[in-house]
Amino acid sequence: MVDVGLILVAAGKGERLGFPAEKALVPLLGHPILSWALLAFEDFHQIVERIVVVPPGRESEFQDKVIAPMNLKREVTVIASGARRQDSVANGIAAMSDRPHWVMVHDAARPLVSHRLITAILETIDNGESVIPALPMRDSIARVGYDSWIKSYEDRSKLLAVQTPQAFHRPVLEYAHTHARENKEAGTDEASLVLRVNHPVAWIEGEADNIKITYPADVTLAEAILRTRGFSADHPNE
16 A cells, blocks of 8 residues: 655636635635545544645635634645746645655545545556546547638547646655756656656546636536535535
8 A cells, every 4th residue: 555645726716717716715605615624534544644825925814814723634735836836736745754656646626526436546556557537529629720710630549638636756856846846847747747757557437527726617516516416505614
C-alpha cells in the first residue's frame, strides 16, 4: 500500500460563474464546492497528507470559513498558490513531508468525484503506474481554420477528455515540474508535463458525473447529481 499526498487546487476564479470570489467558495446545496471536494477524499487512509492550494493571503479565510467548520477527521494544510496552476501544484509538492511517495492532484472544481473513481486511481498507482481518468470523446471534434471556417475533423476514436484526480510517482512529478520550469514550458495539467519528460501515463475510465464546474448551468447540474446521491444541504456539516 503506497502513501499518497493529495493536492487540491482551489485558486481558480469564479468569474464565468458570475461569482465575486474563488470558484471553490461557490455554494452547492448551501456549502462551498471545496467542502464537497474535501469530503470525497476523507475516508482514504492511503492519503496521508492533504494540501489545499488557495490564492495568496486567503489561507486563513479558507481555513476558518470552509475547513474548520467541517470537523474533518484528517488534518488539512492550506498554502498559497502560484501564478499558474503548475506553480500552485509545485508549491503543494514542496509543502509535503517526505512521507508521500506518490502525489495525487485534483481540481476542487470537480467536487463530484466518486469513491469508486478515487479507489480505482489508488489501485492503479499501487501497481506502480502513473494514471489519469479520462472519457472517450462522444462529440465530433473539428479543427478550426481561418476565421470562422472549419479546417478539418479529428479522429475522435484516438482522443480522450481528461479529468482529475491524476496521480504520479513523486520523483517523476517533481522532475517534470523542474523540467518545465527550467525550459519555461506550460502545461494544461500534470499529465501533460509528465509526458514531456517521456514518462508513461496510463488512463482509466473516468465518470460522466465528474464534471468540472465552470458555468452557472454546471452548478445546477452538480446540485441535481448530489441530490440523486442522497445528499442534502445538511450533509457537509452534519
